[in-house]
Amino acid sequence: MPAGLLILLYLIAALLPLGLAWAQGLTPRSIADELASGAGILALTVILAEFLLLGRYRFVARRLGTDIVMRMHQLLARGAAILAIVHPFLYTSRRAPAPDWDTQRQFFVTAEFAALWPGIVAWLLLPALVLMAIxxxxxxxxxxTWRLMHGLGAALIAGFGVLHALRAGRYSADPAMGYLWLALLGVALFALIYVYVLTPMAQLRHPWRVSSVTPVALRTWEVALHPARDFTFRYRAGQxxxxNIRDSPFGPxxxxxxISSAPTAGPEVRFLIKELGDFTATIGQVEPGSRxxxxxxxxxLTVTERAAPGIALIAGGVGIAPMLGTLRELRARGDSRPTTLIYGNRTEEQIACRAELEALARDHGTRLTHILSEPPEGWQGATGQVTPDLLRAHFGGPEHRQWVYMLCGPPPMLAAVEDALxxxxxxxxxxxxxxxSYD
Ligand SMILES: Cc1cc2nc3c(=O)[nH]c(=O)nc-3n(C[C@H](O)[C@H](O)[C@H](O)COP(=O)(O)OP(=O)(O)OC[C@H]3O[C@@H](n4cnc5c(N)ncnc54)[C@H](O)[C@@H]3O)c2cc1C
Structure with a gap:
């Protein structure tokens, strides 16, 4: 399914409750009241759809890219929070329990506490959740800790939001609309259960063992895993x-x-891990044999299957990991297309798998350019950042326009290289x- 169709489906789903409300043909109220209801309905739909934008569903993330899905998740949540915040303040009708004669809740906005409190809780939680994420x-x-709180908070907001719509909403009083909210809530909660319960349950059948942990650069390790049972893990180079290096797959x-290994190289899967925070700082102490x-x-980020005449790989720091997997795969397949690797680091000690990269340059013909922003004395290679001039020197020919370019590294570097290309x-x-990083 093309990415454009996926976005169209999202838009249709996001507008479905609004469309259903409009189709009820209730007697219109003031513009402000209609906007208030519309803002509430749209905010709730976007919140419920957020559960599908977790970056964990392959049918979404494979088309759009996990980082783009996460960005959509972040921006849409902010939009939903704004709509939810303004929603109660836009109403102009009298706030009181609707009398029996106002069957369509045309003249009154409910002031019943039982209908309001779930909405108030969701209304307070949503901006708090968004601000905590930002x-x-x-x-x-x-x-x-943040991930657990975020998931739990989001589930509460979804549940209370739907309860509020069912109890207080003018349009949600319609049974079809009520069922739609319950169905969307069901999908949202299932999405959480899928990530935190069903996926770990499936992982129990496919345990791995750490086979080695090897230093490959300053504070950078290559971790190799071997299947603990007989099964095949299918992936493409660059994915x-x-x-999770623990005895249980459950939890955050x-x-x-x-993955830094080549898919065709066998069942072993390798990762290049740089020490950064609490988990990665201890990666060098992981014992071989750990589950x-x-x-x-x-x-x-998969280029090996693309029918391009050449492949350019531009990496910063540990962004070399998917490039290494790709180069190893191209070598294993005997792919003779020209490849160029530009690999930027701060210092020379940070260059990962240097000997292997140089062997690739020698044996596979990869054009390798190291670039250091803090070079040691006597460094013969390029220095500074990956600049437009450096890229022009490598990819300035008309034939390079047909090449495929794989970029991974710090966000400012990615933005600059994308613009230059x-x-x-x-x-x-x-x-x-x-x-x-998804921040
Ligand atoms: C698609 C992708 C591929 C990556 N590939 C590599 C790689 O090949 N090698 C490598 O060294 N690093 C890679 N990273 C970064 C790596 O995930 C983080 O450095 C690591 O998770 C830090 O965890 P920590 O517990 O040591 O640090 P923490 O102090 O817990 O976290 C530091 C930062 O890492 C990020 N992070 C931590 N945990 C998670 C998580 N569960 N999900 C998403 N982000 C998280 C957050 O931005 C956080 O602020 C990749 C990240 C992404 C999103």
Whole structure:
């Protein structure tokens, strides 16, 4: 299914309750009252649809890219919060329990506490949840704690929001609309159950064992996993998986990492992990033989199947991980297309798998350019950042416009390289990039 169709389906789903409300043909009220109801209905629909934009559903993330799905999730949540906040203040009708003669709730906005309290709880929780997500890094929560609170808070908002709509809503009093809300709530809660219950249950049947943990650069490790039972993990070079090195797959202790091994190289799966926070800081102490679980593969940073005449890989720091998987796969397949790797780091010690990359350059003909922003004395290679001039020197020819470009690294670098490639005439569809952070 093309990405455009997926977005169209989302828009249809997001507008469905509004359409159903409109189709009821109730006697119109003031514009302000209609806007108030519309804002409430739209906010609730967007909130319920947020559960499908978790970046964990392959049929969505594979087409749009996990980072784009996460960005949509963040921006739509902000929009929903604004709509929800203004929703109660837009009403102009009298607030009182609707008398019997006002069967269509045309002249009164309900003031019954039983109808209002779920809405008030959801109304207070939603902006709090959005603000906590925006300020997550500054608030200093552990990522796992934040994730649990975020999931639980979102489930409460969805539940209370639907209860409020069913009890207080003028349009939601219609049985068809009521069933629609319950169905959407069911889908939303199922989406959470899928991630936190069904996926780990499926993982129980596919346990892994850590086979080795090897230092490959300063504070960077290559972790190899072997299936603990006989099963095949199918993935494409450049994809990523959620890794959980524990005895149980249940809980929030899983982190996304790009796969650095080649799919055709056998059942072993490898990751390149840089020490950063609480989990990754201890990665070097993981004992071989430890149990692990994987959720994947995810991600769309896959170029080996594309029919491009050449492949350019532009990596910053540990963004080399998916490139390594891709180069290893191209070598394993004997793919003779020209490949160029531009690999930026701060210091020389941070260059991961340097000997292997140089062997690839020698044996596979990969054009390899290291670039360091803090080079040591006597460094012969490129220095500074990946600039438009450097990219022009590598990809300035007309034939390079047909190449496929794979980008992974710090967000500012990705933005600069994407702009420079577009300026060189590379069509956007030939540029694939992945961010390692969803903030
Ligand atoms: C698609 C993708 C691929 C990645 N590939 C690699 C890779 O190949 N090698 C590598 O070293 N790093 C990779 N990362 C980054 C890696 O996931 C984080 O560095 C790691 O999760 C940090 O965890 P921590 O517990 O050590 O640090 P924490 O202090 O807990 O977190 C530091 C930051 O890492 C991010 N993070 C932590 N946990 C998660 C989580 N469960 N889900 C999403 N983000 C999280 C958050 O932005 C957080 O603020 C990738 C990230 C993404 C999104």
């Amino acid at each position: 300020g997550r890094t500054t608030l200093g929560y552990r990522y796992e 990523f998986a959620w890794l 202790w899983e982190n996304p990492f790009s 692990a679980y994987l959720d994947g593969p995810h991600g769309h 577009i300026d060189l005439g590379v069509p956007a569809r030939n540029i694939l990039s992945e961010r390692f």
